[in-house]
Amino acid sequence: MTRIPLGMPTPPGAAPAFPAAAARSTQDATLRENLRHATHTIRAKRAAAVAELSDWAELRAAGAAIKDHTLRHLDHYLEQAEAAVTAAGGQVHWAADAAEAQAIVTRLVRDTGEREVVKVKSMATQEIGLNEALAAAGITAYETDLAELIVQLGNDLPSHILVPAIHRNRAEIRDIFREHMARWGRPAPDGLTDEPAELAEAARLHLREKFLSAKVAISGANFLVAETGTLVVVESEGNGRMCLTLPETLISVVGIEKVIPAWRDLEVFLQLLPRSSTAERMNPYTSMWTGTSHGDGPAAFHLVLLDNGRTDALADQVGRQALRCIRCSACLNVCPVYERAGGHAYGSAYPGPIGAILTPQLRGTASALDASLPYASSLCGACYEVCPVAIDIPEILVRLRERVVEGGAVTIRGTRAVIRPAKGHAAERAAMRAARWTFDHPRALRAGQRLVSRTRRLHPRRLAGPGRAWSDTRELPEVPPESFREWWQRTRGPQGTA
Amino acid sequence: MVAADPGPAGDGMSSRGRVLGRVRRALADVRAAEAAADTAMAAGPGTGAGPAAEAEAAPPAGHAGQGDAAQDYAKRDYAVRDYLRVHGSRTAPQRVALLAENLADYRAHVHHAHEAGLPAVIARLLTERGAHRVAVPHGLPGDWLSAVTAERVPDSADLTARELDAVDSVVTGCAVAIAETGTIVLDTGPGQGRRHLTLVPDHHLCVVRVPEQVVDALPQALELLAPQHPLTWISGPSATSDIELNRVEGVHGPRTLDVVLVTVDEPPTG
Numbered sequence: 038m039t040r041i042p043l044g045m046p047t048p049p050g051a052a053p054a055f056p057a058a059a060a061r062s063t064q065d066a067t068l069r070e071n072l073r074h075a076t077h078t079i080r081a082k083r084a085a086a087v088a089e090l091s092d093w094a095e096l097r098a099a100g101a102a103i104k105d106h107t108l109r110h111l112d113h114y115l116e117q118a119e120a121a122v123t124a125a126g127g128q129v130h131w132a133a134d135a136a137e138a139q140a141i142v143t144r145l146v147r148d149t150g151e152r153e154v155v156k157v158k159s160m161a162t163q164e165i166g167l168n169e170a171l172a173a174a175g176i177t178a179y180e181t182d183l184a185e186l187i188v189q190l191g192n193d194l195p196s197h198i199l200v201p202a203i204h205r206n207r208a209e210i211r212d213i214f215r216e217h218m219a220r221w222g223r224p225a226p227d228g229l230t231d232e233p234a235e236l237a238e239a240a241r242l243h244l245r246e247k248f249l250s251a252k253v254a255i256s257g258a259n260f261l262v263a264e265t266g267t268l269v270v271v272e273s274e275g276n277g278r279m280c281l282t283l284p285e286t287l288i289s290v291v292g293i294e295k296v297i298p299a300w301r302d303l304e305v306f307l308q309l310l311p312r313s314s315t316a317e318r319m320n321p322y323t324s325m326w327t328g329t330s331h332g333d334g335p336a337a338f339h340l341v342l343l344d345n346g347r348t349d350a351l352a353d354q355v356g357r358q359a360l361r362c363i364r365c366s367a368c369l370n371v372c373p374v375y376e377r378a379g380g381h382a383y384g385s386a387y388p389g390p391i392g393a394i395l396t397p398q399l400r401g402t403a404s405a406l407d408a409s410l411p412y413a414s415s416l417c418g419a420c421y422e423v424c425p426v427a428i429d430i431p432e433i434l435v436r437l438r439e440r441v442v443e444g445g446a447v448t449i450r451g452t453r454a455v456i457r458p459a460k461g462h463a464a465e466r467a468a469m470r471a472a473r474w475t476f477d478h479p480r481a482l483r484a485g486q487r488l489v490s491r492t493r494r495l496h497p498r499r500l501a502g503p504g505r506a507w508s509d510t511r512e513l514p515e516v517p518p519e520s521f522r523e524w525w526q527r528t529r530g531p532q533g534t535a
Numbered sequence: 536m537v538a539a540d541p542g543p544a545g546d547g548m549s550s551r552g553r554v555l556g557r558v559r560r561a562l563a564d565v566r567a568a569e570a571a572a573d574t575a576m577a578a579g580p581g582t583g584a585g586p587a588a589e590a591e592a593a594p595p596a597g598h599a600g601q602g603d604a605a606q607d608y609a610k611r612d613y614a615v616r617d618y619l620r621v622h623g624s625r626t627a628p629q630r631v632a633l634l635a636e637n638l639a640d641y642r643a644h645v646h647h648a649h650e651a652g653l654p655a656v657i658a659r660l661l662t663e664r665g666a667h668r669v670a671v672p673h674g675l676p677g678d679w680l681s682a683v684t685a686e687r688v689p690d691s692a693d694l695t696a697r698e699l700d701a702v703d704s705v706v707t708g709c710a711v712a713i714a715e716t717g718t719i720v721l722d723t724g725p726g727q728g729r730r731h732l733t734l735v736p737d738h739h740l741c742v743v744r745v746p747e748q749v750v751d752a753l754p755q756a757l758e759l760l761a762p763q764h765p766l767t768w769i770s771g772p773s774a775t776s777d778i779e780l781n782r783v784e785g786v787h788g789p790r791t792l793d794v795v796l797v798t799v800d801e802p803p804t805g
C-alpha cells in the first residue's frame with residue numbers, strides 16, 4: 038500500500054480530535070477563503086524576501102547550528118542569562134509548568150497593587166492561559182496587538198501565529214469593534230466603516246488610553262541573549278514598544294528555548310526571522326533591552342523562564358529540534374492541511390505544522406486531540422523547506438506517530454515513563470509502518486503523494502481510508518488535482534530555499 | 536546538582552532547581568557523547584578553536600566572562616558562519632542611495648540636506664506636518680532647530696507619556712543606519728532621547744549623517760551597538776497587516792517617519 042496515513046487513532050478523551058475540529062473549520066467557506074488568500078499572499082511575499090539574500094542557505098544552517106548548540110548546553114546558557122539579567126537590574130523567576138508561571142505573574146502583578154495590565158502578543162502567555170488565570174485573580178489583561186485585540190473583543194481564539202485574526206474579514210472586525218469596544222474602554226468612533234485605515238485608527242484611539250495609564254505590562258520575547266542578558270522583541274505596530282517602555286513594571290514570560298548564546302548571534306536570527314515571518318527585510322520595530330535603565334522605561338523588570346514541557350521535548354533526541362523554532366509561521370503558510378483546517382483545529386497556541394510537532398511534545402499525547410495532531414499532515418515536506426532553522430517537521434511527525442501508535446519511552450514532566458500503544462488500532466500501526474517505509478524512500482513518498490492526488494480526483498468528495506477522518510467535508514472538490522509537492526516544485530521557481 | 540525531580544510547585548528556588556535538573560537529565564545523551572569525543576580529542580593533536588577563532592567569536596562590547604569550565608565549548612565557534620557579512624560591495628554614495636531606497640520602500644519619507652541647509656529642512660518639514668509642539672532630546676546639536684518656530688518641549692526626567700501625547704513631533708539623530716534593510720537604530724545616546732520620546736508623538740523626524748552613520752548590513756550594525764543601552768530598531772513607520780493583510784501605516788508608533796540624510800562637509804584634503 039502506498040496510502041499516506043492521514044488518518045488518526047482515536048484514544049479516549051474529551052477534547053475533539055484534530056479531524057473533528059478541522060471538519061468544522063473546513064466547512065466554513067469564509068474562513069477557508071480568508072485562509073487561502075492570506076497564506077498564499079504571505080507565501081509569495083516570503084519567497085521574494087528570501088530570494089533577495091543569496092546566502093539564505095548559509096544563514097539557515099547557521100541558525101539551526103546556533104540553536105542546536107544552545108539546546109545542547111541549555112543549562113549553561115540559562116544560568117548565564119540569569120546572571121546577566123540579574124546583574125543588569127532584572128529579577129529572574131523560574132516556572133516549571135503553566136500553573137507556576139501563572140502564580141508567579143499573578144503575584145508580581147498583585148505586588149504592584151494594580152488590577153489592569155497591558156499585554157503584547159506572546160505565544161508563551163497564550164500557551165499557559167495567562168489571561169484566564171489573571172482574570173480569575175481579578176486582574177484584567179488588555180491585549181494590544183491589533184489582531185489580538187480583535188480576538189479578545191470577539192471572545193475568540195487566535196488562528197495564526199503572525200496574523201491571529203486571519204479568520205476574520207474586515208466587516209466582521211468592524212462589527213466586533215462597534216459591538217464590544219465600549220465594554221473594554223473607549224468605544225469605537227461613530228460611523229466606523231470597514232476601511233482598514235479606519236479600523237486601525239479605532240484601535241489606536243482605544244488602546245492609547247490603556248498605554249498612557251498602564252502601570253504594568255506583560256510581554257514575551259523573541260530572543261534572550263545569554264552573554265548580555267538582552268531581550269529582543271520583534272514587532273510591527275508599536276504596541277510592543279508601548280508595553281516595553283511606558284509602564285513602571287515589565288514582566289516577560291519567556292520559554293527556556295528562546296535563549297541564544299551571544300550578542301553576535303542576533304546577526305543570524307534578525308535576518309532569518311523578519312523575512313520568514315512578515316516577508317520584510319526588517320520588521321518596523323525591534324526593541325532590545327537589558328535589565329532596567331535608569332530613567333528610561335520600566336523601573337522593575339521581571340523575567341519568568343518557562344519550562345512547561347520544553348524539557349520533555351528536549352529529552353527526545355529526534356523531537357528536541359522542535360525547540361529551535363523561532364515562531365516565524367512560515368510553515369503554516371505553506372501547509373495544505375493548515376490551509377484547509379484553520380488554526381483553531383490544532384487546539385493550542387501553536388497552529389499548523391509547528392503545532393503538530395510542538396503541542397504533543399509539550400503536553401504529551403494522552404488526549405485525543407494531542408494524539409491526533411501528528412496525523413495533521415500529509416508529510417509533503419514543504420514546512421521543512423521553508424523553515425528558517427531547518428526543523429525536520431516530517432521526521433518529528435513520524436516519530437510522534439510512532440509514539441502514539443507503538444508507545445515507548447517518553448519524558449513527562451521531567452520523569453521518564455513508558456507509554457502504551459494506542460489500543461485497537463492495528464490499521465494505524467500498519468499506516469505507521471507505511472509512513473516509515475515511505476519516509477525512508479523519498480521517491481516512493483513522492484509517488485505515493487501523486488497517487489493520493491489522483492485518488493482525490495477519482496473520489497472528489499472525500500479521501501479514502503484513514504484520510505477520510507479529516508477530509509470528509511462538502512468542500513473537498515476544491516483540493517487541486519496536483520499534489521502539494523508537485524505544486525511546490527512547479528511554482529517555487531529556480532531559487533530553492535532549502 | 537539536582538539528582539531527582541523535587542516535589543510539586545514550591546518557591547522560586549526549587550523551581551529553578553527542578554527546571555535545570557530536567558534540562559540536565561534531558562541532555563544526558565549529549566554529555567555522554569561529548570565525554571567520548573573529549574577523550575578522543577585528548578588523544579589527538581589540537582584542542583578546540585585557536586586564539587584567532589576565539590577572538591572572532593568575542594562580543595563587540597566587553598562583557599563579564601564567567602569563570603566556568605563550560606565556557607570552553609561556548610568559545611569554540613559553535614556555528615559555521617559562512618554567510619555573508621555584506622550582500623554586495625558598494626561605494627559610500629551607493630550605500631546611501633540604497634538606504635534611501637529601502638527606507639522609502641517601507642514608507643518612510645526620505646529627504647536630503649547639506650549640513651548648512653539642515654535647519655531649514657527641519658523647519659520646513661515640521662511646518663508641513665503641522666507641528667506646534669516639538670519634543671527635543673538632550674544633546675541634539677544646537678543649530679538643528681535654529682529655524683524652528685514651534686514650541687520646544689525638552690526631554691526631562693519628569694516628562695510623562697501623557698504630556699508627550701500632547702506633543703506633535705520629535706526630532707532626533709540616530710546611532711547607526713543599515714542600508715540593506717532600510718533601518719535606523721536609536722540607542723538613547725545624545726540627540727536621541729529616552730525611548731518614549733520617539734514613540735508617543737505621531738511624527739518622528741530622524742536625521743542620519745551620511746555616509747558615516749550608514750553601514751551596509753545588519754551584522755556591521757550589531758558590532759557598533761552596545762546592548763547595555765536600550766535599542767530601538769526602526770524600519771519604516773508603525774504598520775499592521777492584520778486586517779485582510781492590508782498594510783496600514785501607523786497603529787501605535789509614529790504614523791509619519793521623516794528621515795533626513797544630511798551630508799557633512801568633507802574636511803578640505805591635502
Ligand code: SF4
Pocket residue numbers: 313361362363364365366367368369390391420423424425426427428
Ligand atoms: S517550525 Fe520553522 S517555519 Fe514553523 S514557525 Fe517554527 S521556525 Fe517558523
